[in-house]
Amino acid sequence: MKAAPWIAGLAGLLLAGAASAGTPDGATIARQGNGRGVAPCAACHNADGGGQPAAGFPRLAGLPSAYLLKQLDDFAHGTRRNATMQPVAAGLSQDERAALAAYYSKLPVPAMSTTPVTDPRQEALGERLATRGRWSHGLPGCGQCHGPGGVGVGGHFPPLAGQSAVYIANQLHAWQKGMRRNDPLQLMQAVAGKLDEADIAAVSAWYAAQPVAGGQQP
Amino acid sequence: MTPVFAKPGRQLAAASVLLMLLAGCGRDGQPAPPAAPVSAASAAASASSSTRQAKAAPKAIAFTPPPDSAIPDDDFGKQVELGRKIFLEPDKYAAAWVGNHLSCENCHLDAGRLANAAPMWGAWPMYPAYRSKNRHVNTFAERLQGCFRFSMNGKAPPAGDPVLVALESYAYWLSQGAPVGKALPGRGYPKLPRPAQAPDYARGETVFKRDCALCHGADGQGQRVAGRTVFPPLWGPGSFNWGAGMHQVNNAAGFIKANMPLGRGDTLSDQDAWDVAYFMDAHERPQDPRYEGSVQATRAKYHDTPQSLYGTVVNGTLLGQGTGTAR
Numbered sequence: 001m002k003a004a005p006w007i008a009g010l011a012g013l014l015l016a017g018a019a020s021a022g023t024p025d026g027a028t029i030a031r032q033g034n035g036r037g038v039a040p041c042a043a044c045h046n047a048d049g050g051g052q053p054a055a056g057f058p059r060l061a062g063l064p065s066a067y068l069l070k071q072l073d074d075f076a077h078g079t080r081r082n083a084t085m086q087p088v089a090a091g092l093s094q095d096e097r098a099a100l101a102a103y104y105s106k107l108p109v110p111a112m113s114t115t116p117v118t119d120p121r122q123e124a125l126g127e128r129l130a131t132r133g134r135w136s137h138g139l140p141g142c143g144q145c146h147g148p149g150g151v152g153v154g155g156h157f158p159p160l161a162g163q164s165a166v167y168i169a170n171q172l173h174a175w176q177k178g179m180r181r182n183d184p185l186q187l188m189q190a191v192a193g194k195l196d197e198a199d200i201a202a203v204s205a206w207y208a209a210q211p212v213a214g215g216q217q218p
Numbered sequence: 219m220t221p222v223f224a225k226p227g228r229q230l231a232a233a234s235v236l237l238m239l240l241a242g243c244g245r246d247g248q249p250a251p252p253a254a255p256v257s258a259a260s261a262a263a264s265a266s267s268s269t270r271q272a273k274a275a276p277k278a279i280a281f282t283p284p285p286d287s288a289i290p291d292d293d294f295g296k297q298v299e300l301g302r303k304i305f306l307e308p309d310k311y312a313a314a315w316v317g318n319h320l321s322c323e324n325c326h327l328d329a330g331r332l333a334n335a336a337p338m339w340g341a342w343p344m345y346p347a348y349r350s351k352n353r354h355v356n357t358f359a360e361r362l363q364g365c366f367r368f369s370m371n372g373k374a375p376p377a378g379d380p381v382l383v384a385l386e387s388y389a390y391w392l393s394q395g396a397p398v399g400k401a402l403p404g405r406g407y408p409k410l411p412r413p414a415q416a417p418d419y420a421r422g423e424t425v426f427k428r429d430c431a432l433c434h435g436a437d438g439q440g441q442r443v444a445g446r447t448v449f450p451p452l453w454g455p456g457s458f459n460w461g462a463g464m465h466q467v468n469n470a471a472g473f474i475k476a477n478m479p480l481g482r483g484d485t486l487s488d489q490d491a492w493d494v495a496y497f498m499d500a501h502e503r504p505q506d507p508r509y510e511g512s513v514q515a516t517r518a519k520y521h522d523t524p525q526s527l528y529g530t531v532v533n534g535t536l537l538g539q540g541t542g543t544a545r
Contacts, residue, residue, distance in 0.1 A: 133328070135328035135332050139481065140480050144480060147443040147448050148443065148446045151443055151444055154441050184432050185432060185479050187479065187481060
């Protein structure tokens with residue numbers, strides 16, 4: 001196949017041409033918005049994709065592309081409800097959502113400060129729920145799906161480490177209240193329904209205290 | 219009981235309550251509340267088409283093992299704690315004896331504490347016992363050896379090995395207060411009634427894709443992250459071998475019905491549980507270590523039951539030819 005390099009080169013040129021003509025660029029949308037009313041993602045999720053912990057804006061950097069794309073789709077379709085994100089996702093084209101999911105999944109995980117848990121009883125409860133669950137109530141440990149230390153598993157179980165306590169608690173409440181019902185097999189709705197307020201506070205604080213290796217390539 | 223159970227429209231509440239009843243209701247180690255919501259449990263039983271739930275719903279609350287925090291701080295307690303660690307991470311703490319990256323906890327949920335997930339407190343008090351599997355009276359230690367040889371696809375630690383001592387200590391300690399020789403409700407896996415339709419590969423595959431592949435993967439090989447098995451492989455070289463109890467369709471169906479998907483046990487229909495158990499057990503896995511020179515001879519000697527697909531032909535393939543091993 002002597003012609004192969006030549007053909008590949010031509011194909012590359014054609015693809016590059018197509019990219020400049022119409023394929024959306026995730027980095028550009030993240031920094032500048034999409035020019036059709038969608039604000040830059042970085043305004044809330046930070047330039048490095050690390051989010052704003054205190055405000056509950058989640059880290060996006062290094063999350064699985066499939067997970068990010070599903071969330072954008074689900075915001076657009078209303079199975080994940082959020083006053084800020086629903087219009088944003090609905091204002092993005094399908095190609096733009098895919099480009100953003102790919103862009104953020106490839107961003108290195110930023111160095112993040114963790115917040116230690118100060119109350120040892122709360123820390124013990126959080127660790128217990130995260131690692132062991134409460135099977136007397138049919139509750140699995142978070143890590144049984146989200147992986148050891150909440151590092152995330154595959155495209156369906158996102159990392160919990162490197163997310164803030166505010167964000168994690170907000171999501172657990174959203175699962176409980178039905179504001180979020182885009183979980184496969186209703187796994188999270190089942191889990192969240194077995195947690196009380198003290199549980200949510202403890203497990204959220206525990207994950208926010210877990211170390212995340214900054215600069216880690218996803 | 220948390221107030222969320224009372225929320226209207228929460229589909230899982232009834233099943234959760236039933237699970238609570240089976241598991242003994244209390245948070246780890248705390249006594250179970252006496253006013254058990256029996257009406258909710260019978261609602262769950264009648265809402266489900268399963269007759270098993272109605273039969274199996276125990277009148278008495280199942281046994282509650284002591285909490286980990288009660289492990290004594292002495293030489294005995296050290297063995298209990300070591301046993302607990304082996305139970306959770308056998309490939310780390312009993313590496314010499316295992317041939318895969320499964321954990322005891324994959325089949326014995328909540329570190330061997332959970333009712334209807336073959337809890338240790340349901341097993342330990344029932345040994346020594348005659349087992350038709352090997353046609354003699356087995357001590358509990360010999361039963362543990364079987365786990366290593368078959369489920370862990372490894373080698374049996376010799377009698378008195380520190381690994382067995384620690385695991386025996388852990389199982390004994392979990393059984394504190396359980397009556398010796400009495401089959402407690404919640405021991406083993408539930409025995410499902412015979413399915414309306416004979417278990418079927420194609421229907422099982424549909425269930426697998428719908429309810430199992432999310433975690434165990436479309437290829438059934440599970441998922442490992444950061445050196446830990448998060449979702450175990452269900453067949454293939456990294457799974458339990460053809461000698462393990464889980465390779466029998468009835469055992470797998472009972473386990474799956476009560477415990478899968480994780481955290482949503484008792485939501486599959488009995489038929490779905492049978493079908494998907496059949497589908498899982500109709501895949502190739504490591505050879506039975508008792509291999510007798512041919513698949514036919516091995517089936518005749520060790521697998522002469524309709525519950526074993528070893529040595530049978532499914533979809534044109536003879537099962538029982540074995541795979542390599544994972545480590």
